[in-house]
Amino acid sequence: MLVLAQAEANLAATRSTVSDPAERWEKYFESNQVSPATIRQLVNDLSAEKKADEVIALLEQAIIRGQGQPWMYEVLALSMEIAGRPRPEIERVLLSSQDLTPPDAESLLFVAAYLARFERFSQAIECCRMAIERDNTHPEPYATALRYARRIQDDPAVAWAAMGVLRTAWLSRDDALRHEALLAIADVRERWRKAGQLWNLAALDMSLPEVQRIDLQLRLEWSGAGDLDLEIEEPSGTLCSRTNRYTPGGGIYRHDGSGPQAARCYDEYLCPMAWAGEYRIRVIHSWGTIVGKRATLTVTRDAGTQQAVSDVIPLSISAEATEVRVTLPLGRRDKVAALPKPTAPQAGRPVRRPTILQQLQVGGTRPFNVGSTPAIGPGAVGYQPIIQFINEGVTMSTQAVISGDRRYVRITTSPVFSNITDVFTFSFIQ
Numbered sequence: 001m002l003v004l005a006q007a008e009a010n011l012a013a014t015r016s017t018v019s020d021p022a023e024r025w026e027k028y029f030e031s032n033q034v035s036p037a038t039i040r041q042l043v044n045d046l047s048a049e050k051k052a053d054e055v056i057a058l059l060e061q062a063i064i065r066g067q068g069q070p071w072m073y074e075v076l077a078l079s080m081e082i083a084g085r086p087r088p089e090i091e092r093v094l095l096s097s098q099d100l101t102p103p104d105a106e107s108l109l110f111v112a113a114y115l116a117r118f119e120r121f122s123q124a125i126e127c128c129r130m131a132i133e134r135d136n137t138h139p140e141p142y143a144t145a146l147r148y149a150r151r152i153q154d155d156p157a158v159a160w161a162a163m164g165v166l167r168t169a170w171l172s173r174d175d176a177l178r179h180e181a182l183l184a185i186a187d188v189r190e191r192w193r194k195a196g197q198l199w200n201l202a203a204l205d206m207s208l209p210e211v212q213r214i215d216l217q218l219r220l221e222w223s224g225a226g227d228l229d230l231e232i233e234e235p236s237g238t239l240c241s242r243t244n245r246y247t248p249g250g251g252i253y254r255h256d257g258s259g260p261q262a263a264r265c266y267d268e269y270l271c272p273m274a275w276a277g278e279y280r281i282r283v284i285h286s287w288g289t290i291v292g293k294r295a296t297l298t299v300t301r302d303a304g305t306q307q308a309v310s311d312v313i314p315l316s317i318s319a320e321a322t323e324v325r326v327t328l329p330l331g332r333r334d335k336v337a338a339l340p341k342p343t344a345p346q347a348g349r350p351v352r353r354p355t356i357l358q359q360l361q362v363g364g365t366r367p368f369n370v371g372s373t374p375a376i377g378p379g380a381v382g383y384q385p386i387i388q389f390i391n392e393g394v395t396m397s398t399q400a401v402i403s404g405d406r407r408y409v410r411i412t413t414s415p416v417f418s419n420i421t422d423v424f425t426f427s428f429i430q
Contacts, residue, residue: 021057029061036067043075052083077114091120105131109144121148125157132164137340139169143177146184155188159204162188166211170270171245172255214303215274216328218281220267222295225260226288228317230267235277235328236336240269249275250337259288270303276331283315283322293317299326392420 028034039062046054059076062068077093112127128145135141142164149157165181185208192201220230232240232251240251251271257264283295295317300310315322396415403409 021054022060025054025057025061029065034062034065034067039067039072047075047079052079055079056083056085074114081118087118090118091115091123105135105138105141108134109141112144112148116148116151121152122154124148125154125161128161135341136164137168137338139165139174139177142168143180146181150184150187155191156200158184159188159200163207163211166208167272170252170254170272172268209305212304214270214272215301215331215333216271216279216326217300217303218269218326219298219300220283220295221298222265222290222317223259223262224265224289224291226290227258227286228267228290228295229256229284229286230269231282231284231321232269233280233282234271235275235279242267246337246339248336248339250333258286271333273333273337274328274331275333276328279326279328281324281326283317283324285317285319285321290317297324301328390418390420392418394418 039058042058043055046058056076056079059072059079063072063076073093073096077090080090080093108127108131112124112131115121115124115127125145125148128141128148131141132145142161146158146161146165149161162181162184165177169177169181185204189201189204192198192204218230218232220228222228229242230240230253234240234247234249234251236249238247238249238251240247240249240253242253242256245253249271250273251269253267254270255266255268257266259265281297283297293316295315297313297315298310299313300308302308313324315324394415394417396413398414399412401410401412
């Protein structure tokens with residue numbers, strides 16, 4: 001509270017004559033050199049005392065004086081909401097934050113979420129479009145825009161966003177996004193049909209098969225408490241595997257499964273737009289037991305269309321990799337595919353955007369000291385195996401207590417029946 005006390009002392013001379021918080025903070029900035037750390041400290045203390053009007057006046061003056069930072073707009077919008085300011089004013093603040101927002105898709109989606117909170121869905125969709133211009137390889141911006149467009153029933157935006165989801169959401173974890181996109185397209189088709197918008201309907205029907213078409217799809221299936229892995233060498237020489245899920249040739253390692261659950265015993269590779277040529281496929285026995293040492297590889301060309309052709313190839317599994325060669329005579333790819341941009345500088349350590357409170361303080365509720373800077377580090381999630389012995393069978397422990405006169409003995413028994421019902425083997429990769 002020291003910084004706030006100093007500010008209050010500097011403002012005491014004007015408080016008696018100036019009742020408007022904006023004028024007081026204007027005079028404070030005119031007569032004092034205010035550092036960014038001091039502003040953070042002041043906002044922290046004023047927010048703790050629930051002085052929303054003071055926070056608004058302070059941040060407005062800081063922005064006017066050219067000391068604007070991205071977090072200020074977020075705090076300013078929240079403080080204005082608490083103070084009951086008109087929503088158009090809050091919207092202008094959020095739109096102004098784009099001037100200082102880092103030019104990346106994640107930050108733009110963050111602004112879009114704030115705009116959607118104030119029911120400014122059209123502006124939120126525009127932020128999603130800007131995010132897609134910077135990175136159109138991930139389905140999240142399209143899925144976010146789809147939700148906002150459906151809220152306001154903007155049919156052209158719904159069709160555009162749903163097509164984007166179908167064009168980018170190929171991993172098995174994206175199945176829910178694809179299902180939502182298909183439902184949205186069905187709703188738009190029905191509304192356009194009832195409204196007689198035949199031109200839009202025809203354009204949608206022409207585009208939908210193209211975004212769902214898969215030039216080459218491979219599915220490896222097996223049974224047992226084991227794991228098989230695919231490696232696909234594409235005609236351009238690029239290699240797609242479970243450790244390299246995306247390739248410049250357009251290949252996507254959609255699913256990497258393992259036993260013993262039958263529903264997970266499959267690996268899947270697909271290439272929506274593939275190079276024409278020969279694909280060398282290697283099946284590797286990674287670990288565990290494969291029932292009958294047999295597997296099935298299903299090769300589908302032009303999947304998702306009426307011209308789809310599937311070939312089922314039985315495979316014999318051994319310690320050596322099993323190789324299969326597949327030829328794709330016709331492919332739609334004519335240039336190198338854009339790879340999804342990584343969301344973190346280090347694999348397995350995603351970058352997390354600091355929250356408002358993290359930008360204002362470090363270490364819980366402890367405020368910044370003057371001259372300090374935020375120290376937000378990337379987070380990580382991991383698993384550490386615990387090795388211990390487990391006894392199986394029947395064990396019993398007893399305890400005897402003798403009375404003081406030695407006439408009675410009280411015996412307490414504790415039997416334990418332990419049985420290991422099932423054991424699953426897995427590989428731990430460090």
